[in-house]
């Protein structure tokens with residue numbers, strides 16, 4: 125980033141610029157410096173544009189640009205596009221990218237109007253609108269980068285934490301952004317005909333509902349009567365628990381000091397960050413559908429069924445292996461890298477695991493250790509953000525693209541498991 | 543347990559007796575009171591017998607008793623026996639239980655002789671032999687209950703931590719006990735003809751070797767120059783790292799104060815405890831074979847193969863689902879219960895997670911919080927020990943034994959994973 129991006133007028137260090145650009149493009153939201161106090165307005169707008177580009181995806185924009193110039197889209201470009209939004213068919217990609225773009229701007233617009241009701245009276249018309257647009261985009265793209273350093277540095281949305289308007293609007297934008305384009309399309313097409321939904325849509329909605337309701341309840345119980353909830357009335361406590369249950373998947377705003385939460389809540393937030401959003405969205409993590417498949421393997425064993433069944437559909441055994449692979453990949457990466465950072469920086473595993481999961485799942489929540497990390501640790505976090513954004517599976521596929529699928533002919537041998 | 547079991551002469555509380563009996567029978571090794579200072583010699587012998595019974599399994603002893611009285615063994619009893627040692631064929635069960643018993647006593651005898659060389663010069667002939675036998679059985683059965691409270695309460699093997707003889711003997715007993723009967727049989731049958739080993743044997747030996755070497759290396763690096771290693775020479779540091787890498791799977795002795803270890807080492811030990819030993823052994827955890835299958839799913843995806851392959855054999859897709867189910871079951875149980883205990887007792891998640899994984903995987907290592915826990919938390923730990931010993935899968939199977947396997951005829955629908 126250029127010197128003009130920096131508030132002090134001097135050029136930001138290369139590491140700071142690289143870290144922030146990666147964080148914005150990968151819509152993670154981990155920052156080495158408070159966005160408001162460190163970067164100038166120009167720098168902030170650059171960050172905002174990076175978020176928007178990162179959020180709706182390089183591919184969507186590229187395809188849209190191609191559509192506007194009326195060039196023909198080749199099959200390989202369509203394939204690439206398909207991978208980035210995880211669509212099951214190749215057809216209709218161009219139509220869908222238009223749909224994605226219009227949906228994005230529509231929801232961001234609505235969010236900005238609602239947020240403006242909060243910011244304009246407090247910051248005046250110009251600055252208020254700027255804040256409303258910035259935070260609406262940042263929430264919808266699940267970036268979680270904020271400008272609230274105006275009130276107090278690195279405070280995220282704590283200042284506005286007790287406002288129902290801000291809390292519910294931001295949470296709504298996060299949820300809509302996080303369920304993914306494929307679900308929007310299905311909902312728009314079938315409206316309330318729930319039976320006609322795709323299996324994917326049903327799984328996403330089911331898992332999202334459980335995670336939000338369960339997460340809110342658990343955080344509420346864990347924090348009941350604890351210092352983090354001091355001075356809040358019952359409604360504000362519920363709002364606070366709700367917001368903290370929504371934000372780990374995978375926005376990265378917080379309306380409460382995360383260091384004040386109990387260990388149980390922090391562990392729950394790590395789990396929620398790990399799960400993340402839904403395929404075909406701006407969110408990261410192993411994804412809700414993956415989690416649902418993994419949990420359902422227990423249910424399948426319980427029922428002694430041969431196949432995993434859900435909503436009267438059978439899930440392929442390949443999907444189980446994919447899910448398993450993703451979880452192991454994410455799990456080993458986050459635990460391994462947090463061990464490395466913990467050893468290098470002499471920090472507790474809780475903090476470093478929170479930070480690495482946050483980076484890998486592009487969440488951006490932090491227990492506050494990121495600004496103080498050394499270069500090696502920051503590079504590890506950058507790599508994690510990048511891996512998390514591009515997606516574990518995509519990397520694995522790219523890695524071995526030239527090898528064709530070889531059917532195995534080896535004899536089976538039984539193995540004892542457990 | 544009777545009043546005579548207790549050193550003070552008064553009856554131990556019901557909770558203490560229940561907890562200790564469960565811990566001994568399930569060969570876990572978590573204790574509410576230091577074994578030496580709290581229980582009388584009579585109580586200690588009861589505990590030792592419970593360990594031995596628990597260790598080689600109710601089933602093995604029952605079947606052996608039946609064999610000795612020359613009664614015919616029914617198919618259902620053979621089936622039960624088979625489940626408890628995870629043998630792939632029903633035939634030869636009786637022969638094998640004899641083999642298991644003789645093997646157990648042989649190794650315990652050798653271990654006791656070696657340990658006697660350490661204990662007899664220090665404690666006199668009678669007490670020295672008693673200590674040698676007690677710790678040999680406790681190590682081989684992966685119980686991890688010790689009598690070293692004679693030196694200082696709840697110190698496990700820290701006093702003898704710098705002795706190569708004790709360290710290597712105990713570690714050897716733990717490893718042999720933990721690789722399981724099935725592997726012994728294969729090794730005895732084929733000696734050095736590695737190619738003729740069963741896939742199971744190869745997987746167990748491979749995974750065990752990696753976990754021991756990798757674990758030792760990592761703990762050595764994590765603790766390099768840290769307070770835990772103060773005053774030890776290089777050999778003792780390696781011995782110490784080696785012992786702490788072996789013991790979480792799933793013995794539960796420690797030769798170093800676990801609270802002094804770095805967070806990274808503690809996290810690594812939680813992971814090792816979670817993995818545990820091998821099927822058909824006295825060890826708990828999700829088992830080495832399960833872990834190997836889970837990690838290999840990543841490798842399979844990388845190679846774009848349709849099936850998981852290993853040592854030129856194909857692993858059934860059912861085994862992957864089983865492995866996945868086990869991991870999710872153990873993971874959800876240990877994280878969930880540690881959140882509950884953390885909330886009830888106001889303790890950090892690190893301590894409670896260490897304790898619940900230790901209980902569920904019947905390890906018995908502790909960061910020292912077990913004696914101070916309330917009744918509810920202790921009952922949770924008891925349940926975890928029991929579930930962990932009987933084995934997640936066995937419980938699941940027992941739960942639905944009457945439902946026959948129903949082949950699914952539902953249509954497949956593709957789902958996006960990740």
Ligand SMILES: [K+]
Pocket residue numbers: 151152153266267268374375376486487488
């Ligand atoms: K984010």
Ligand SMILES: [K+]
Pocket residue numbers: 569570571684685686792793794904905906
């Ligand atoms: K044990």
